[in-house]
Amino acid sequence: MIQKLIANIEKTNAPVVVGLDPMLSYIPKHILDAAYEEKGANLSGACAAVFEYNKQIVDAIYDLIPAVKPQVAMYEQFGVEGMEIFKKTVDYCKEKGLVVIGDIKRGDIGSTSKAYADGHIGYVEIEGKKFFGFDEDMVTVNPYLGTDGIKPFLEVCNECDRGIFVLVKTSNPSSGEFQDRLSDGKPIYEYVCDKVNEWGDMCMEGNYSNVGCVVGATYPETGAILRKKMPHSFILVPGYGAQGGKAEDLKAYFNSDGLGAIVNSSRGIITAYKNEKYSNVDEKEFYLASRQAVIDMIEDINSVR
Amino acid sequence: MIQKLIANIEKTNAPVVVGLDPMLSYIPKHILDAAYEEKGANLSGACAAVFEYNKQIVDAIYDLIPAVKPQVAMYEQFGVEGMEIFKKTVDYCKEKGLVVIGDIKRGDIGSTSKAYADGHIGYVEIEGKKFFGFDEDMVTVNPYLGTDGIKPFLEVCNECDRGIFVLVKTSNPSSGEFQDRLSDGKPIYEYVCDKVNEWGDMCMEGNYSNVGCVVGATYPETGAILRKKMPHSFILVPGYGAQGGKAEDLKAYFNSDGLGAIVNSSRGIITAYKNEKYSNVDEKEFYLASRQAVIDMIEDINSVR
Numbered sequence: 001m002i003q004k005l006i007a008n009i010e011k012t013n014a015p016v017v018v019g020l021d022p023m024l025s026y027i028p029k030h031i032l033d034a035a036y037e038e039k040g041a042n043l044s045g046a047c048a049a050v051f052e053y054n055k056q057i058v059d060a061i062y063d064l065i066p067a068v069k070p071q072v073a074m075y076e077q078f079g080v081e082g083m084e085i086f087k088k089t090v091d092y093c094k095e096k097g098l099v100v101i102g103d104i105k106r107g108d109i110g111s112t113s114k115a116y117a118d119g120h121i122g123y124v125e126i127e128g129k130k131f132f133g134f135d136e137d138m139v140t141v142n143p144y145l146g147t148d149g150i151k152p153f154l155e156v157c158n159e160c161d162r163g164i165f166v167l168v169k170t171s172n173p174s175s176g177e178f179q180d181r182l183s184d185g186k187p188i189y190e191y192v193c194d195k196v197n198e199w200g201d202m203c204m205e206g207n208y209s210n211v212g213c214v215v216g217a218t219y220p221e222t223g224a225i226l227r228k229k230m231p232h233s234f235i236l237v238p239g240y241g242a243q244g245g246k247a248e249d250l251k252a253y254f255n256s257d258g259l260g261a262i263v264n265s266s267r268g269i270i271t272a273y274k275n276e277k278y279s280n281v282d283e284k285e286f287y288l289a290s291r292q293a294v295i296d297m298i299e300d301i302n303s304v305r
Numbered sequence: 306m307i308q309k310l311i312a313n314i315e316k317t318n319a320p321v322v323v324g325l326d327p328m329l330s331y332i333p334k335h336i337l338d339a340a341y342e343e344k345g346a347n348l349s350g351a352c353a354a355v356f357e358y359n360k361q362i363v364d365a366i367y368d369l370i371p372a373v374k375p376q377v378a379m380y381e382q383f384g385v386e387g388m389e390i391f392k393k394t395v396d397y398c399k400e401k402g403l404v405v406i407g408d409i410k411r412g413d414i415g416s417t418s419k420a421y422a423d424g425h426i427g428y429v430e431i432e433g434k435k436f437f438g439f440d441e442d443m444v445t446v447n448p449y450l451g452t453d454g455i456k457p458f459l460e461v462c463n464e465c466d467r468g469i470f471v472l473v474k475t476s477n478p479s480s481g482e483f484q485d486r487l488s489d490g491k492p493i494y495e496y497v498c499d500k501v502n503e504w505g506d507m508c509m510e511g512n513y514s515n516v517g518c519v520v521g522a523t524y525p526e527t528g529a530i531l532r533k534k535m536p537h538s539f540i541l542v543p544g545y546g547a548q549g550g551k552a553e554d555l556k557a558y559f560n561s562d563g564l565g566a567i568v569n570s571s572r573g574i575i576t577a578y579k580n581e582k583y584s585n586v587d588e589k590e591f592y593l594a595s596r597q598a599v600i601d602m603i604e605d606i607n608s609v610r
Binding site: 021023024036041042043045046071073074076077078079080082083084087105106107108109110112113115116118119120124126127129131132133134135142143144145146147148149167170171172173174175176177178179181182183184188191192195238243 | 326346347348350351376383388392410412415420429431432434436448449452453475476477478480481482488496543548
């Protein structure tokens with residue numbers, strides 16, 4: 001799957017991914033009104049609005065980008081109906097040729113991680129037939145439980161040609177509380193990084209591994225170190241834009257081949273129409289602001305790689 | 306919510322929780338056959354079988370126990386339809402008066418954790434009305450992202466009278482890879498434990514906090530230390546039974562009031578009918594084996610507290 005992601009990045013010349021992380025407060029009023037009128041001001045109405053919002057954004061930007069990253073929490077907040085819309089979003093984006101990275105951050109003991117892996121990037125077998133649950137291309141995973149919580153994901157990656165991104169150093173302000181703790185002079189995230197290499201070796205596809213990692217844009221010095229330590233892992237980089245990460249900080253996240261990193265922006269793209277910079281756009285055509293924000297982001301990122 | 310859990314434990318005299326973690330291979334043939342005949346040998350059929358299996362077990366044991374812990378991964382593996390059955394299981398168990406602990410191990414950056422908290426133990430607001438998504442009583446959470454990934458859960462706990470259990474030391478073999486790393490002479494899980502106390506102070510309800518922790522039965526020496534360090538936190542204890550934890554190891558997980566721990570068994574209860582010990586039970590009455598296994602487990606645990 002990492003080779004499909006690379007092919008998409010090369011085709012679009014855009015090492016970026018758009019986070020489809022809808023909150024109700026992000027959605028333009030005309031979409032909410034229409035959905036509430038049709039389905040009621042309830043979970044069904046909210047979910048219909050979320051999908052319409054996603055769809056109009058995706059329709060406006062899919063030709064510019066290699067991948068999207070729906071954050072499952074933003075769908076899970078609406079319960080079962082939210083998960084339906086998550087699945088519908090995954091399917092819609094795949095139809096458009098995008099690589100879909102499910103931002104799920106799952107991780108558990110072995111038998112349980114197996115179920116997560118099967119549900120998100122693999123399948124369950126029922127009377128000898130395979131059924132794919134959410135069917136993303138790649139997912140993010142949490143390493144706190146160690147190797148036996150990750151191994152089932154590796155097996156599914158190899159069997160079904162999928163990929164994972166392991167949280168190494170997250171973008172949030174308190175990420176250092178545990179991740180930065182020094183043990184024998186080395187921060188915990190570097191121990192995770194060592195494991196990413198070990199796990200990554202089991203899932204190589206060409207020059208890169210189907211096991212990538214997550215390193216926040218908000219810690220550029222750490223990013224520079226981790227880039228060198230995990231030469232075969234793509235870095236999924238959250239924290240650009242709304243969280244404060246800048247393009248100039250991201251140069252060191254790329255390898256000399258210009259690959260090896262894919263930078264995420266969520267709010268910066270999907271709520272672009274609320275940004276003064278794009279205030280020339282009518283709210284009914286909010287997706288045009290998203291399109292321009294994607295173009296600007298690609299130019300910004302490409303200026304440093 | 307911790308007081309409701311305590312009241313349920315005192316009423317049943319049973320500091321145990323049953324993990325509703327269904328795998329298709331656990332479900333008796335007659336249930337699978339009936340479900341596949343009605344709905345087809347597909348995800349709908351599998352999910353119908355899972356719910357029927359859960360229901361028959363819950364009907365047979367609900368009067369004996371204070372709480373259940375459905376592992377969401379086992380439902381998520383079936384995609385959207387699995388999540389429907391998860392929700393149906395949560396609702397059914399709550400109707401029976403059980404405290405429902407969603408084993409979801411979620412955790413993310415602040416704004417995302419807020420969505421998880423809202424979806425599982427809180428609500429979303431749509432046009433001024435509250436809508437509860439999965440609506441569990443308590444959930445497990447992953448601390449790898451630090452305080453800002455936990456805080457939204459604390460806020461929802463306080464607003465909606467719910468509870469969380471933070472992963473401190475998990476029961477699986479590789480839990481030590483990162484959790485046991487020493488930093489300034491102290492393992493990482495003890496730093497998490499310090500934070501559990503800090504977070505727990507914000508959510509006290511009587512003598513105990515609505516912020517509990519997870520410490521595996523498989524590391525009893527660690528359990529004994531952590532019990533003393535987190536006097537106001539209930540310990541949710543996985544790893545008893547199928548994973549190898551024994552009752553004698555669990556004495557130290559309880560406080561002197563006989564409270565402070567709730568021991569989980571999943572496979573040991575829900576697949577009891579496959580255990581030679583309960584082979585007198587006809588497979589069609591598999592739930593009677595589960596009932597006897599619960600009685601035996603309660604006796605076993607009560608012998609040490």
